[in-house]
Amino acid sequence: MNCEECRSAISPFLDNELEPALADTVRGHLALCQECAAVCEDIASIFEVCRTDGEDLLTPPNSPALWRRISNVIESEIKPPPPVEPEQPTKRFWRFSLPQLATGFALIAVVSSLFTVIGIRVYSRPEASTAGLRSSSEETTMEKVLGKLGLISTPQQARDRHFAEQQKAIDYWNARVALRRAEWDQKTREAFDRNMRVIDQSVAQYTNILKQDPEDDLSAEMLDSVLTDKMNLLRDFSDL
Structure with missing residues (x-):
């Protein structure tokens, strides 16, 4: 087993999720490789902290106040829709054809x-x-x-x-x-x-x-x- 395979198996190894044969192989590699052993110790420390103080770390202090602040920020960023202006009545323009215009000008003359x-x-x-x-x-x-x-x-x-x-x-x-x-x-x-x-x-x-x-x-x-x-x-x- 090389170092990459060993490090990818450290997390399930610490959780006792590996098969016995594979767990023995990881254990043997950690005994021989100091770098992988150090990584295993770091991961084990993290797991220990999560198990002991995980609830305090994951629960934010004063949760209602935090959610209230988040809600206020969201509401301030949501802009109300612009007011709808009433439609102005369209002006009616008289449209005349060319013969009608010619007749009108002739009558005026x-x-x-x-x-x-x-x-x-x-x-x-x-x-x-x-x-x-x-x-x-x-x-x-x-x-x-x-x-x-x-x-x-x-x-x-x-x-x-x-x-x-x-x-x-x-x-x-x-x-x-x-x-x-x-x-x-x-x-x-x-x-x-x-x-x-x-x-x-x-x-x-x-x-x-x-x-x-x-x-x-x-x-x-x-x-x-x-x-x-x-x-x-x-x-x-x-x-x-």
């Missing part, structure tokens, strides 16, 4: 254009007192451009519209006069006809001038004045 045209018309509309008497020289560059585009009326168009409105009023009062004419005396009819001939001659004169030269602002003003006189004359005689 159309509405914007309509408001622009309406604003230009309102801004460029002349006042009622001078609506039919504005000349081309008073027309701004913007008004000329918008007039060519057909967005606003040109001074010539506004003046023609003004004369047409005057003519409608004259036709109305002329019809009223025709109903009352039979009740007039001879002098009243002669006075009315004489004034109407003078006015009609002036109307024809200035109308012909404007046909030849639509830019003649003076003739336009005179025609407006004559038509106003004719309308007032008819109104006055319609009450007779």
Whole structure:
């Protein structure tokens, strides 16, 4: 038996767990080998201490206090779970397809254009007192451009519209006069006809001038004045 085999068998040898033949072999090796004998003595001393004082060595002093400390350490190391934050309501985002976006932008462009045209018309509309008497020289560059585009009326168009409105009023009062004419005396009819001939001659004169030269602002003003006189004359005689 060598030293390694002997030392591995020392513990069961001391506990009397070896077979007699093997125990004799270990005993014989220990008698011859001082190193193994010293190891055997050390192990035997340890066994002796364990048998005599083992209970005192294995039982820790103040066991309840020790376990309380261990429990406190364990509890301090266990972290409570983090609080669960309530879920925030998700914001709803409108999602549009590409055709829908294109249609929306087109509608916005159309509405914007309509408001622009309406604003230009309102801004460029002349006042009622001078609506039919504005000349081309008073027309701004913007008004000329918008007039060519057909967005606003040109001074010539506004003046023609003004004369047409005057003519409608004259036709109305002329019809009223025709109903009352039979009740007039001879002098009243002669006075009315004489004034109407003078006015009609002036109307024809200035109308012909404007046909030849639509830019003649003076003739336009005179025609407006004559038509106003004719309308007032008819109104006055319609009450007779």
